[in-house]
Amino acid sequence: MTKLSVNINKVATLRNARGGNVPDVLKVAQDCERFGADGITVHPRPDERHIRKSDVYALRPLLRTEFNIEGYPSREFIDLVLKVKPHQVTLVPDSPTQLTSNAGWDTKENQAFLAEVLDAFKQAGIRTSVFVSTDAEMIEYAAKAGADRVELYTEPYATAYPKNPEEAVAPFVEAAKVTRRLGLGLNAGHDLSLENLNFFHKNIPWLDEVSIGHALICDALYLGLQRTIQEYKNCLL
Numbered sequence: 241m242t243k244l245s246v247n248i249n250k251v252a253t254l255r256n257a258r259g260g261n262v263p264d265v266l267k268v269a270q271d272c273e274r275f276g277a278d279g280i281t282v283h284p285r286p287d288e289r290h291i292r293k294s295d296v297y298a299l300r301p302l303l304r305t306e307f308n309i310e311g312y313p314s315r316e317f318i319d320l321v322l323k324v325k326p327h328q329v330t331l332v333p334d335s336p337t338q339l340t341s342n343a344g345w346d347t348k349e350n351q352a353f354l355a356e357v358l359d360a361f362k363q364a365g366i367r368t369s370v371f372v373s374t375d376a377e378m379i380e381y382a383a384k385a386g387a388d389r390v391e392l393y394t395e396p397y398a399t400a401y402p403k404n405p406e407e408a409v410a411p412f413v414e415a416a417k418v419t420r421r422l423g424l425g426l427n428a429g430h431d432l433s434l435e436n437l438n439f440f441h442k443n444i445p446w447l448d449e450v451s452i453g454h455a456l457i458c459d460a461l462y463l464g465l466q467r468t469i470q471e472y473k474n475c476l477l
């Protein structure tokens with residue numbers, strides 16, 4: 241079964257636009273679970289422009305499904321994750337000012353750094369995932385650094401999908417095979433949507449988890465959160 245982890249950063253962005261507590265990020269996370277989400281993802285950034293540290297602490301005891309915290313492993317981020325102890329941490333190579341993650345790690349260049357950080361999380365019993373492109377070498381070095389899983393950066397798939405779905409997914413199928421051969425778990429995320437998710441899953445049915453935020457929250461404006469989550473889940477059957 242491929243798990244659906246809902247990234248609730250956009251909900252926090254909406255809340256922060258007015259300074260109050262509407263929408264209530266904690267309630268939305270719990271409702272996502274009630275409506276069938278298999279996990280909740282947050283991406284706290286140093287400027288707290290969407291998810292705040294206080295949200296991360298408050299979510300931990302409330303969640304009944306898998307909690308995934310993603311972000312750049314700064315000292316502050318590492319300390320937060322070690323205190324909160326989520327089920328999974330996903331390491332992303334984005335700079336503090338970046339709009340959104342737009343590339344995977346160079347796991348070869350950063351092997352020593354990643355190995356040290358991954359080891360600290362492992363010793364705390366937290367499953368680790370490293371955000372990578374489809375480049376086989378990057379996946380191999382993620383394995384060498386000690387990652388439990390990789391998360392494939394799916395923006396190139398989503399962009400190429402409308403023109404030629406088969407061509408768009410081909411490098412991801414190859415990368416998924418490399419990942420399986422190395423004995424790593426496999427996640428995927430970025431720009432996945434109701435349009436492109438089912439085809440991705442059909443081609444890589446052994447995916448462990450997809451992490452979806454932007455498109456899902458936008459769809460919820462039209463369909464409502466409950467129906468939207470069900471529709472995303474249906475893409476993973």
Ligand code: PXP
Nearest residue numbers: 283341429430431451452453454
């Ligand atoms: N995975 C990672 C590592 C991300 O940084 C993001 C965006 O925060 C996502 C998945 C989800 O991407 P999207 O919001 O496009 O669904």
